[in-house]
């Protein structure tokens with residue numbers, strides 16, 4: 114049994130053991146944690162959530178480690194979630210992450226945790242959202258979420274974060290194409306890491322020209338402002354509110370989001386990235402887009418949660434046999450598919 118008020122109190126006070134416990138329960142999909150999350154709800158919404166995504170091995174963890182340092186120097190506290198959806202492949206990386214984490218181990222203003230999200234009902238993004246809320250309630254000023262940007266996970270981070278840092282590296286060849294396809298919807302701050310390698314300037318130019326092309330091709334403020342464009346992200350504040358944006362130093366004079374080079378290993382270039390994230394944060398707040406973005410993200414979350422609940426109901430023995438009987442009805446031509454769905458929907462909702 115969990116003493117809910119006590120667990121919530123300890124989380125609010127930032128007790129690392131209470132944080133670890135709650136996040137483990139989220140990770141394991143233990144429904145008992147829901148009461149704790151409910152008790153914390155009123156304490157959430159203060160942290161700025163920054164998603165860091167990009168291809169495997171692009172240096173995200175190294176960068177995040179440097180972001181943490183930079184934020185600590187600026188007097189801000191930081192919670193970090195490293196999402197590891199496919200442990201067989203990233204086992205080594207997790208080990209590397211552990212070593213990096215140790216440099217902050219004695220700092221109370223930092224909490225770092227990886228998430229494997231075994232069997233969470235709400236899927237990966239549901240668990241990450243919940244864990245981020247726990248860190249938010251614990252009072253961390255910034256919550257950084259690292260996810261590997263492959264396929265859908267890039268999109269997921271857009272649905273979780275207030276600001277998305279998209280990391281790329283020189284020498285990936287075709288991967289820039291992958292980036293191209295989703296680039297407009299994803300990044301608020303573009304980082305080309307491993308700038309110590311050949312080709313970084315070329316990648317910067319390529320990203321800039323893609324963003325410019327997108328701007329010229331009618332990336333209208335309306336379509337990108339977050340209203341009426343639910344699925345395309347509504348992400349580019351730079352396109353959406355240029356005056357407010359430039360007054361905060363986010364983006365350039367043409368309304369393009371920043372594209373910056375870093376060498377995460379040495380920390381070179383990291384300060385300006387954090388400046389850009391902070392400028393984006395200020396601009397979001399100023400223009401009202403922060404609220405819009407959060408409304409949209411919670412909308413996704415609600416839809417996902419409802420879908421999961423319905424799926425869970427479909428999995429009960431009663432529902433399974435009902436479904437089997439309806440399938441029989443369809444095959445025997447007693448009902449058509451649409452009628453069968455109507456019946457199921459009526460019974461389940």
Ligand SMILES: Nc1nc2c(ncn2[C@@H]2O[C@H](COP(=O)(O)OP(=O)(O)OP(=O)(O)O)[C@@H](O)[C@H]2O)c(=O)[nH]1
Nearest residue numbers: 168169170171172173174175206261307376377378
């Ligand atoms: N040359 C160079 N290597 C770097 C730089 N940043 C990171 N690396 C190296 O790139 C490798 C991967 O770095 P990580 O930080 O683990 O990359 P990641 O994106 O977190 O990797 P996954 O989480 O496995 O996707 C490590 O060997 C780092 O030391 C950099 O700026 N320059």
Ligand SMILES: [Mg+2]
Nearest residue numbers: 173174206259
């Ligand atoms: Mg990593």
